[in-house]
Amino acid sequence: MKILVLNGPNLNMLGIREPDHYGKETYSDLVKKIQNHCESKGIEVEVFQSNHEGALVDEIQNAYGKIDGIVINPGAYTHTSIAILDAVKSVNIPTVEVHISKVEEREEFRQISYVRLACVKTITGHGTDGYLEAIDYLVEEN
Ligand code: DQA
Numbered sequence: 037m038k039i040l041v042l043n044g045p046n047l048n049m050l051g052i053r054e055p056d057h058y059g060k061e062t063y064s065d066l067v068k069k070i071q072n073h074c075e076s077k078g079i080e081v082e083v084f085q086s087n088h089e090g091a092l093v094d095e096i097q098n099a100y101g102k103i104d105g106i107v108i109n110p111g112a113y114t115h116t117s118i119a120i121l122d123a124v125k126s127v128n129i130p131t132v133e134v135h136i137s138k139v140e141e142r143e144e145f146r147q148i149s150y151v152r153l154a155c156v157k158t159i160t161g162h163g164t165d166g167y168l169e170a171i172d173y174l175v176e177e178n
Pocket of ligand 1 (some may be wrong): 043046047076109110111112113134135136137138139146
């Protein structure tokens, strides 16, 4: 099984940005945590981060026919991007939406998620453990 983990804008700033919302782990801590988890379960994983909407769309399209499950935290693009929603719909790969913070308890503008409409599950507010839970869910459902 091969999983793609995608992170959107500003997630490369983990550990620096708003630690009250996103914790103290850095982006590279997150990547290592995901890689170790997948290695221990015998799953292949690719991890990608971009601050650019089109680059995320490209990565989702490239997954077609190669990837069995996607874990996506589109960052702020969650609340704005129909292009990312359409990309996930296009490839028809089971996708789990992850948010580090509890978005449902934050500002009104964070209450809309476009990508959610194409996702099999959403995990919010579990910190970076949410990514591992999303991976486990995709493995169980596979
Ligand atoms: C986030 C929540 C988004 O609202 C925000 O724009 C992010 C991170 C999260 O992981 O909690 O960049 O997706």
